[in-house]
Structure formats: structure tokens, C-alpha cells
Amino acid sequence: MRDSTRALAEWIAAGGRQIGEVLIEAGDAGFELRHYADRARDDLVLHERADAARAIATFDEAGRFRPLKTAPNLRRGWRLRLGSLSELREALDHLYPAMIGVWLSHQRGELQAVDLRETLARQTGMYRVTQKITDSQADELIGRFCRSEDGCLKHILWRIDTDRPVTTLPPDKLRPAVAGGFLPLLCHEACNLLVAQAREVVKKCEAKP
Numbered sequence: 709m710r711d712s713t714r715a716l717a718e719w720i721a722a723g724g725r726q727i728g729e730v731l732i733e734a735g736d737a738g739f740e741l742r743h744y745a746d747r748a749r750d751d752l753v754l755h756e757r758a759d760a761a762r763a764i765a766t767f768d769e770a771g772r773f774r775p776l777k778t779a780p781n782l783r784r785g786w787r788l789r790l791g792s793l794s795e796l797r798e799a800l801d802h803l804y805p806a807m808i809g810v811w812l813s814h815q816r817g818e819l820q821a822v823d824l825r826e827t828l829a830r831q832t833g834m835y836r837v838t839q840k841i842t843d844s845q846a847d848e849l850i851g852r853f854c855r856s857e858d859g860c861l862k863h864i865l866w867r868i869d870t871d872r873p874v875t876t877l878p879p880d881k882l883r884p885a886v887a888g889g890f891l892p893l894l895c896h897e898a899c900n901l902l903v904a905q906a907r908e909v910v911k912k913c914e915a916k917p
């Protein structure tokens with residue numbers, strides 16, 4: 709068993725029940741997953757293969773592509789019954805790619821957060837211009853784009869720069885909770901979508917007379 713799958717098993721045995729918007733119920737026959745907002749529904753469409761999670765994760769309720777799998781817009785109306793831990797791991801990798809491994813690295817103190825300035829310094833080509841974003845523009849953008857309500861469910865572990873934290877998000881967004889049956893989704897480096905948004909901010913600024 710891979711380390712991260714074993715860690716997942718231990719987390720469930722210790723009472724772990726929710727990852728992002730997904731509830732996990734463990735029973736004698738295996739595991740059942742559903743959207744947490746569907747916890748009281750009994751009219752859900754049943755799936756029994758782990759790869760069904762890929763289709764569930766790809767489009768939102770309105771059929772639009774979900775470029776960010778950690779956005780709070782996972783569709784509802786399904787339940788996924790899985791017979792084994794490896795199938796559970798596969799389904800979670802479709803729903804929240806790489807998040808179990810990132811969480812385990814964090815648990816072990818091996819996860820290296822990369823500050824935004826460092827991420828932007830690595831950009832080349834059309835994204836090199838993102839290096840011109842100011843700290844306050846970046847802070848405003850992060851507060852708008854990454855917020856949990858309608859942006860992204862991940863907790864942010866990086867700063868804007870070594871001595872410049874993010875100030876536009878609530879403290880719990882920047883410090884993942886360790887209890888309560890939740891496995892936190894962690895952001896240790898700004899994603900491409902945020903970098904693309906930073907480019908838009910700079911471009912808009914440069915276009916102003």
C-alpha cells in the first residue's frame with residue numbers, strides 16, 4: 709500500500725469524514741461518497757466505479773467545465789459506492805487531484821510553501837509581466853480569487869513575499885484546521901489560474917492612460 713493510501717486509511721479510522729465538498733461514509737462493504745449538501749437525500753444516482761468520479765468532477769451543475777477542481781462548485785445528485793480503499797483513493801484523486809499526497813507531505817513537515825513572488829519570478833513568455841504586480845494588487849486579487857465562498861476551498865500556505873503575508877482573507881483560510889474530521893485541501897504554491905489573473909491585473913493597469 710502506498711504511504712498516502714495508508715495515511716488515508718488511518719485518517720478514516722480516526723474519524724475522518726470530509727474532503728472538500730465530499731462526504732465519506734465507511735462501512736463493512738466499503739465506502740460511500742456523496743456531496744456533503746446531499747447528506748440527507750435518498751434520490752441520488754448511484755455509481756459503482758471509481759472512474760465515475762472523473763466525470764463528476766469535470767463539469768459543474770450547469771454543465772460548465774471546472775478548470776479548478778477545488779472550487780466550491782462540485783455538482784450534486786450522485787453517490788459513489790466503492791468496495792476498496794484503493795478505489796476510494798482513485799476516486800478522491802479524480803475529485804481532488806494530488807490533495808492526499810500534499811496533505812501527507814504537510815503532515816510530515818515536508819511540504820515547502822512557495823511565496824507568490826518566487827512563483828512569479830519563474831514566469832516566462834506572456835506571463836513574465838506578472839512580476840510587475842504590486843503587493844497590494846496581489847493581495848486584493850488573492851482576496852477576490854481564492855476566497856472559499858466562491859473561489860477555491862484550499863487553505864493558502866504561502867505568502868505574497870517573505871515579509872508580506874496575505875491580509876485579505878480570514879485567518880482560517882491561511883491556517884488549516886487539524887481536527888473535526890476534515891482533511892484540508894492545501895495550496896502550497898499559487899496555481900496557473902491565479903497567475904493568469906495576475907497578468908490580467910497588470911495588463912489592465914498598463915492599458916490605463
Ligand code: SF4
Nearest residue numbers: 854860895898899902
Ligand atoms: S492559488 Fe491556490 S488557493 Fe488560490 S485559486 Fe489557485 S489553488 Fe486555489
